Amino acid sequence: MVHSSRRDRVIAECGAKPGSVEDYPFGDGVAVFKVAGKMFALVPLGPSPGSVSLKCDPDLAIDLRRQYAAITAGYHLNKRHWNTVTLDGSVPDGELLDLIDHSYELVVARLPRAERDKLNT
Template sequence: MDLESFRAYCLSKKGVTEELPFGPDALVFKVMGKMFALTPLDTIDMRVSLKNTPEKNLELRGDHPGIQGAFHMNKKHWSMFMMNEGVPSKVLIECTDNSYDLVVAGLTKKVKAELEGL
């Protein structure tokens, strides 16, 4: 999967916006203002950091050498997917969905209601 395809997939999800809060080299995807995905724009090879449960992160890192703890993030909850190291696009999509769902689950009732209304 390339960056444009990943970007389009993220933006197709309800309530998602993209921002550059950490400078021009880090594209962040947020649902209702909460980050669920980050990808650096200053690397040749596509990398994506996603949130997941600690157990799922350990499982993914054990199964795929191209998945490791995300730089500058809580490695217990965030993993980096290095697409040039053989991470299947299917795994990236599934984990993007999981990250989005985890963040949505943590939203307040009021914000969840706003999201449902979009």
């Protein structure tokens, strides 16, 4: 997968989640994906290779940062709960998609039951 299509695929995956809304609260340069008003992914739209910031279980976040040079503490985010993944291809696509799912599921799990029920997840 080339760099720009990797970012496009990340954006498509985030946008395909039930209840996902793409927003630009920080300006045109960062696509922010939310579910029930809560962020689960931030995708800067700058130069390649690009990156995505995702919510992550703190213990898993530390393991991932040890395993992959392309995964670092969340850029401008709570470094305990967010990772930033450089989309340079060094993190396998399957792992990247799993991390998007993980981020989304962490946010959904903290929503009130009524909000979760609306998502039918």
